[in-house]
Every structure is written in structure tokens, then in C-alpha cells.
Amino acid sequence: MASLSSIRIEHGEASRDPRASALRALAMDAVQQANSGHPGAPMGMAEMAVALWGSHLKHNPANPGWIDRDRFVLSNGHASMLLYALLHLTGYDLPVEELKRFRQLHSRTPGHPERGITPGVETTTGPLGQGITNAVGMALAEKRLAVEFNRPGHTVIDHHTYVFLGDGCLMEGISQEAISLAGVWQLDKLVALYDDNGISIDGPVQGWFRDDTPARFRACGWDVIGPLDGHDIGAVEAAIAQARRGRGKPTLIVCRTTIGAGSPGRAGTARAHGEPLGADEIAATREALGWFHPPFELPDDARAAWDARQPGEQAEARWQARFDAYRAAHPELAAELQRRMAGTLPTDWDALRAAVVDHEAARADDVATRKASQQVLAQLAPELPEMFGGSADLTGSNLTDFPDAGARHLSYGVREFGMAAVMNGMALHGGFIPYGGTFLTFSDYSRNAIRMAALMKLRVIHVFTHDSIGLGEDGPTHQSVEHAASLRLIPNLAVWRPCDPAETAVAWTEALAAATQPSALLLSRQALPTQARSAEQVAAIARGGYVLVEDDAAQATVLATGSEVGLAMRARQLLAERGVPVRVVSIPGSTRFDRQDRAYREQVLGALPRFGVEAGVTAWWGQYGCVAALGVDSFGESAPAADVFAHFGLTPQALADRIQETLGA
């Protein structure tokens, strides 16, 4: 391996354009200062960045929130110093002091770009392949919003989404899901620039990556420009201009580059990828570039050439004039667009929420919670036009659609990971609250995108149906056992496992109201008994856990979630007949419950011996101090659901026996 990474790949040479040299210098100096990071990609993409950010990108450094700005995604997020240099140089609120604190605690320049930390960073990237997929979601959002809000003579949504990506993104499978969807959706305002440098961490990619990438993209409905010399600023500028004229297809521009271009000793080698150049090589690079300014210092002409504040202000002013005219002609649309982009719920939200919850709480029929979810959707979606649904080819099973959904419900195909990362992109763009369905087990496929949503604080809602062994005949490959417990471990992810329509309604409304948090709704395939509740109990559902049945004579507390709440209630009945009264606590949202004050939690959980029941791994109950737990600590079985529950001893009888036995009652 070591020998491979020392092989040099030659594609092209660094320009001496001062704008490009400024990027290279900042990147290599910041990495050196941090003694950590990736100089090779920023140096290799310097001219691509000049071409895009210097000539095409529509943005206003003074207002990173301008809704009609172009979106830029650095899918190869390890090239973060390129983006920080661009943001600094074009005039965002990112002073040079922050560049000097690259990769230091609480700086605005973390190792990989993080949304919310750095003004101008549109999405958090690093886990490869997801940035390009986020970009597909952004471009989809732009396209849908334009259809919804533009009017004849009034074009207020009209921007491009640009992506830089490397071969790492293209090796990741999710990129195939992304490019396939972008092709189907004809996202012609999506322009991807491929940093084709022939090098990945293990060395020249020929040993593990020989795809004909242009042919692959063409096969998926893309226009492809190039390969061209990625160090030729004019060539890249022209290619972007051509891509912007394209109609009906997204465009890939293949830019042949040299990783670490400008560094005499490291250019074209894997060593350039992930280690500082070192003082000597930095000096040699300065020499080679004819760039003799000290670290972090730039000549005025380079600064002036990069400064985008004035053109940015003018660009937004032109748009603002158009928007003012639009508002004059269509005041309600304009207000609605602003509301949607701000991510605030409609003013009547509280009333809507209460109405939906009350409506579901009043139901008496027993339905599957996936069906309850669809009932809730049918009430919420018409009132919340920002809700944008979909399913990874399981619409009829996930029940994610709603009456007259039309273009507001998408079939993503069998692409769980892609769906999740596209939804992240839509949420990042703004204007939508995306939700999407698949079976809970396949949350494994999308897991890292769920994590990224949690890290980025995005309001994205995952509808995971068929949430346990209750799925039945499809068997262990499709039966989630560890997934509920495992999702609850992801920081800032709200996980709801409701037991009936009332809890499902609360789960949905809480998910919609959680503006800085993704949510996962774990829903049953099978019908579940609907529980009776007082108004106080209905109100308590939103606390994540509450007493469903209190009993002053109780000898134990049964904690249950989702489909096992009904089981616990039936066990309670059996135990009552045996003279062993128990309380029952429902915990539909443990991630919410765990954040309640201690007094409330202790009151709910109670001081009696606790028994947990959930059709999944029992280790999870440890944190609630259960003396025993019923669950499933192995993989499932293929059989009708009732048989599987019986096989695993998840029956009212078994639970009652276990409690009685443990209590010695």
C-alpha cells in the first residue's frame, strides 16, 4: 500500500492566478498551523473554486440567509479549508483569526464544514456521498418551490445548486441513488463539478475505481462536460456557463486536477491528501507559485479580486426589488413563501395540533399505528403545505401518502439512504418539512443520514413502519429487534413509538413542532388496541412517558412502548384477576421523557418494582432500573405475527406470569 501512495498522478498544473494562489496559501498554512487536516483537495480545486465563486455563484456574504442565493455544497468535506478560505475572502463573517484556529475547540472552522457553526456553510459534510445527495434535495426543493410560488412575470425562486465532489463521493453507493434521482427529476439547475484527481487515501484510484464516470452519469440522465483541465479557470468558467444553459438534465463537469497542485513535492500524491505539507514544502510551494506573502497575509489585489460584498449586495437588491413587486401583486403568496422559508408553522398551529390530537384521542376503533399515522397525515398535510412526503418504494405499506397529495408525495424508489439525505437537503434548503417512509429495519441503510440530520438540527421526519417482530412473515431480515433501542442512542434524534391513534397524533405533532430536531416515528404493521385516556393523560403524552393506569394498591409498575402497551394492559387485567394489581406506564417517546425533570420522571416510573416490555432488545430497559424485562434478544422468526409473539413469550399471560413470579405474589 505504501508504495502505491507514493506514485504520482499528473493531470495539470496549478495556475498562478492570485485568487487561486490565495486559496492555496490559506489552505496549506491553516493545515500547517493546526498540524492536522487536508491540504491536497483545497489546493487541487483552487481554480475550480475561482471559476465558480469568482464568476458564477450568486450569493451575498452579508446575508447568508438570502432565500434565493445559489447553494454551494462541498461534498468532499475534508477540503473544508477551501470553503473557509472562500468564505473569508469573499466577505462572510469569518475573520482570519478563525482560519488561524482551524480545527481548534469552538472555532468557527471545524475539521469538516458544519452547518450552524460557520456562516455560509450550507450543509455539514465529511461522510462521503451525502453532500451530493443533500444537493439533489436542495435542487429538488428549489424546483418545487419555484413551481409553487413563481407567477407569470414574477420569478422569485430561481437559483442553482453547485456541488464539488471527489472520487470518494462517487465510490460511495449513495451517490448512485443521488444521481439516479437527479436524472429522473430532471434537476437542470444542479451542477456538479467532479475533482477528478485520480488519487484517494490509499493511492492512485486505478486499483479500486475504474468506472467510466461520464458514461455512468449519462446513463442516469445527466449531461456531462469534459473531462477538461481543472486548473484552466477559463475552461471551467465556460463549462459552468454551458451547464447553466442546460435544460432538462443536471450537469456533471469533469475537472481533471492534480491533488495538492502547487506543491512541488506533494502534488499528485496520496501524501498530499491528509497531512500537513511541512515547513520546507510550504516554502517550496510559495516559491513555485511566486507567492511570497507570509502565512495568512494577502496582497490587496487578491483581497480585492475576491471581495464579493458589493456585487453580492447588488444581486440581493435586484432580487429584493423583484420580490417587492411580487409581494405587491401577490401579498399572500409572498407572506406564505417567507413563512415557509423561515420554517415557522402556520399561526393556527396550536389549534390545529389540538384538533388533530383530540380527534384521534376520541377514536375507539383498533388500527395499526401506521394506519393511525395516515389518518393524522390526512388532517395535517392539507393544512401544512410545507409537508413533503415520500416512501422508499413502500407507499402502500408505510401509508405515507394522503388524499390529493399529488406532487407532494414522491416515490423515491428503493433508496433509503438516498431518500434520507435528499430529505436533509430539502430541509437545509428550506420551505419544506420532508418526511419519508420505509420499514424500520431499513433505518440501518439510512442511519448515517439520520445522524447527520440530528447533528445539523434538521426537521426531517422518518416514518418507520413494520416496527418489530409484528411484521410477521417476512422474517428476521425484515424484523427490527435492535433498531428502536439503537435509534434512541443518536443524540438529538426524537424517537416515538406510539401505541394507538392518540399517541400517534402526538408523535406527529411533536415531530412537526420540533424545529431543530429530526424525529423517527416507529409504527406497527398490525392493528393495536386503542387505549382510553383522560384529558390530562392525553396532554401528558407529549412528555414522552406518562401513567396510563394508576393504581393505589399496585404491587409493580409495567413500562411499555408501542405495540406492547396493549399487551401490558391485557397482562394487567390478568394480574388483577389474580389479585396482583399493577400500574401501567406508557413511554411513547423515551428521548423526550428522559429530558423531563427528575420529579416527573420519578413520579411516572414510581417506586414499585419495574417491569419493562418492548418487542426488541431488553438491554435498553437497564437505564430505567427494571427488575425484569420481556423482549427479543435474538433475531426474529418468519411466521404470522401472533405466532412470532407467542414464540418469543411476548404474551399477556407470559408477562403476567413473569411479574407474579418475580414478585413472589
Next chain:
Amino acid sequence: MASLSSIRIEHGEASRDPRASALRALAMDAVQQANSGHPGAPMGMAEMAVALWGSHLKHNPANPGWIDRDRFVLSNGHASMLLYALLHLTGYDLPVEELKRFRQLHSRTPGHPERGITPGVETTTGPLGQGITNAVGMALAEKRLAVEFNRPGHTVIDHHTYVFLGDGCLMEGISQEAISLAGVWQLDKLVALYDDNGISIDGPVQGWFRDDTPARFRACGWDVIGPLDGHDIGAVEAAIAQARRGRGKPTLIVCRTTIGAGSPGRAGTARAHGEPLGADEIAATREALGWFHPPFELPDDARAAWDARQPGEQAEARWQARFDAYRAAHPELAAELQRRMAGTLPTDWDALRAAVVDHEAARADDVATRKASQQVLAQLAPELPEMFGGSADLTGSNLTDFPDAGARHLSYGVREFGMAAVMNGMALHGGFIPYGGTFLTFSDYSRNAIRMAALMKLRVIHVFTHDSIGLGEDGPTHQSVEHAASLRLIPNLAVWRPCDPAETAVAWTEALAAATQPSALLLSRQALPTQARSAEQVAAIARGGYVLVEDDAAQATVLATGSEVGLAMRARQLLAERGVPVRVVSIPGSTRFDRQDRAYREQVLGALPRFGVEAGVTAWWGQYGCVAALGVDSFGESAPAADVFAHFGLTPQALADRIQETLGA
């Protein structure tokens, strides 16, 4: 959505070949009997199956373990009844009674094919895209074994790997990783037959899947035959024959088929996919096929035409004669091949294991556990030629290579999921113990393949380095926080998080010895203090948890794993100075420890107040009854590792303070 799924796609018509009719009848009747399952795909692929299984597949129903058999993978696993029908008809130990018990508890015919349940099922499929990737691993194993073991005049390893797959597999991103690798590796004995029926669950695929699939495969180095009429047995037979003659490239055969072919009312519709046809439609189908035999009954000529027992026996006998000649000429090679395929470790394994563990236990220098892992590999790999390593483009970081690894270490490119599923395929084929590396955080990408290995009981070893916030500057996208706890929830997955070379050596040797279990080794980026141990303590490591420091005067027990064992030891020192002695327990392998007898566990955990420390989510400690736990319950931070540990209060001082405070000591 509903309207889409009723649109009919016309490609071709069912033949009246009695072998095909037998498959269709068994599939629709078994699904009907179960009142659950997928009739459409088996009926659509009936002629493809006749072409492959009737004319090409080299197998012996009496010996599903014949090492030189062709491998057949049903990547679209929901078509399980096709495979069960084939196994039954060709003569495997799968009587018709089992077909009648399709999808019933403890039948040999679960909803999706499961390895180990049904003789002749080569891999468990259902989660789409993984079957084709397993097949790539099988074909890779065949190719490598052939190079290793065949000798001039003696060809003992020479078989094909065939795959059936559908559009669902092709939509999943992992398929891109698979086909890209198959192209790079030039797996010319891999033949994939694409059931191109234009329908997925949500309806005709044109709304979400418009890839030019032949062009996509060609772009990745495949030969492509077709599209051809997948109901034309002769055409498919000829295509397979052509594919078998191919050199240097894997082959895709595009078979245009009609889902549910043979069913007058359901053929070509999404309804055919996942619901029983119903009695009336089954009758109509019998009429249309001219097949008037009762359910599960077959005419003698169809049975005879399918019976593969005699040709299978002859095929294996011919191979056996070749193998006997090989054994005569190369007795040691023959024995070694048989050992490798049986999956037994070398006879000197116990001595080797002991030597490696003792060697590492004797070390005194402080190294990262990823480095300790490489030290262990350097000792084990030369003695275990079945070990087959790799990394998802992080070789120099994961340190998965070993001296003179040569072709025994692969760069998989940035394809974590693909790597994991390829490794599963290699393990399924036999002859190898695959292991592969990436950062722990990216276990998210490969998670479902890890789960599948656990479900299939495969000896596959995941080397997950950079296992916590100790990764440092790369920041929260790369810092695992919930991953250790989350992997431990997967049934039958061994998870090891060693603290130094001795524990790392035990983790590796236990992983290698676990023939029916995958293992995940969670290793640090940063150097960790090496601990001193008695021989008894070294022996106890394999129990997964043990007392590292006993203290009769102790006031508390500190439980720690991996990089936090050293932290616990330093806290112990501080506490000793403050007059608060504590015991320290190391739990490198909680999944192992949890299976020890109760007495041992209680002795190790002790009756004193317990404090847990691990640089990850603290909820995990609940099951060990800890009174307090130090960890990280939010996402990480980008900064040098020491700064991140300090930021999260994971220091000896903080732990000592917390213990002292809680004890009131």
C-alpha cells in the same frame, strides 16, 4: 400511487414449458396457502430459472456443501418461493410438506431465503442490493482460491457465481459499489441475470428509475447481453453460455420479463408483487398455463425433467476424481484446501493464540490499539493464510495491512457497505476469514451488512478504528459517540473495545476463533497506557470483563472500556491519594461478558457502588446498575483529542471528583 400500481407493463408472455409451469404453480400455491408472500417475481423469473438451473448450474442436490459447486444467489430475496421450488424440484432435502409450510414458524421455507435454514440456500437475502454484493464476494473468493490452490493439470476450484436480481437491487446504492468492484476485479465467472420487469412496489418504475442499466454496467467494466426476452428459455440459455465464455469481465444478462407472468389478471402489475393471487386468479392462471394439477401436485414428466440428483452426483464424482488426483500430487495443498473450506483453524491454533497473547501481554510501551492490532496481525496473518484483509480507503489509518500482505490485503475504495457485504460473500463461499477496516463512525454505512453477518453466523471481522472523540480534529461527523453502544445491541455480534495490546490480542484471537459470529474490534486512534496484569488476569480477558485492580478496602468499582481504562486507572491513583480506594474493572467485550455465568459477573461487578466510564453515550451503563456514568451524550467537537476529552469532562480528575462527590467521601 394507487393508480400507478394498476398500470400494466407488457414485456413478454409466460412459456408453457412444464418446468416453468411447475415453478409458477408451486410459487402461487405456496403464497396462497401462506396467505402471504410474493408471487410476482417467481412467476416472472420462471424461464430464467429453467435456463440457469435446467442447463447450466453445476450442483449436487445430495451435497449442498460440495466445495466446487456453482453458487446461486437470489438477490431479490422476496422471490424466495422460486428458490424453494427449485431446491425442492431438483432434489434437495426440501420435501413438499415444507413448501406447504411456507412462511410458518420453524419451517424450512421462511419468508426470505435464510442460510442455515434451507439446504442449498447460499446466502440470506431480502435487504436489497446485498445479495449481488455477496455474490461479488463469492466470485472474488473463487478467483483467489483458484490462484492459491489450482496447479498445472489440476483444476479443483473452478465454478461460477450466478445472481438473479431485480430493479430494487439496482436502485440500492450498494449495487454500485458491488458492480464497480466486480469490474475492477475482473470477476469473469460472475454472471448476473437482471429480472427487468419494469415494476416495483409503488408501480411502474419509470417514475423513479430511468437508469440506462446496460450503459451503467458497461461503464463499470461489465459485459452486457440483452435486453432479451426473459421468457424465452433458449435465449436465456444461450446468453448464459455466452457469459460463461467471457474473459476478463463479469456479465450482466438483461432479461425483459413480465412480473406475475402467467396470471391473466395480475401479470405486469404491481399487485402481482406482494400479495397472493387469490383462488379465482389462481384458477385463471392454471387455465392460461394449461396446468390442471392440484396445488403442490406435479406430473411425473415435470418432476423428472427437474430432477438433478443423478447429473449432480455425476458432476461431483467427476470433480472428486480430479480432486483425488490433485491430492495424490499435492497432498498438503489438498488437505489445506479442505481445512480452509471447512473453516477450521490450523492444528497449532491454541499454541499460536497463546503465543500472540503472551507476546502482547509482555509489552510495556504505550501504543494506540489500532497499532496494537497491526502488531497482532503481523503475527497472526502469516500463520493463517485464510485471513484476508482490506480497508475502505483508510489502510494507513486503520493499519489493517501486514508485512508482505500482497494480494491478501485489498483496497476496497470508499465503499464501507460494499466491503462489508463482499466480506460476507467471501465468508459464505468459504476458504477465507475476511476482515476490513474503516472508522467506527462509518459502521453506520455498513450496519445492515454487519447485521446480516450476525444473522447468518458468519466469521467476518470488522476493524473499526478512531473509535471515539479520541479521533480529534476531524470533528463530530467522524467521532463515534453512539456507535459502540449501538453495535452491542445487534444480536450475535461480538463487540470488543480493548484498552491495550494484551486486550487487543485477545480480541483478535477470540474473533478468529468465533466460527459462527462476526466481530467488531473498536480501536483507538490515540496511544493508550499499557496495563500490567497477572497471568490470571490475562486469561480472564477472554471472558469479556474482569477485575483489573482489586482492592479489599475499595469504596467503589469503576467500570471502563477501551481508551477509558487508562483514564479509570489514573482516577484510581488520584482517589487513592485522597484516601478513597476503588476497584477497577475492564470490560473489553461486554457482549462476551454478558454471557458469563451470574456468579462470575457479580464477582467482577461487585457489590460496591458502580461508576461507568466510556467515551460514548452513557445510557449503555444502565444495564450494569451504575450509580453514575461519565461519557458523551451529545455529538463531539473538532479539536485536538486531549482538548475534546477535557471539554467533555472525561479526565482522571473529573472522574475522581465525580466518584468522591457521589460517595460523599
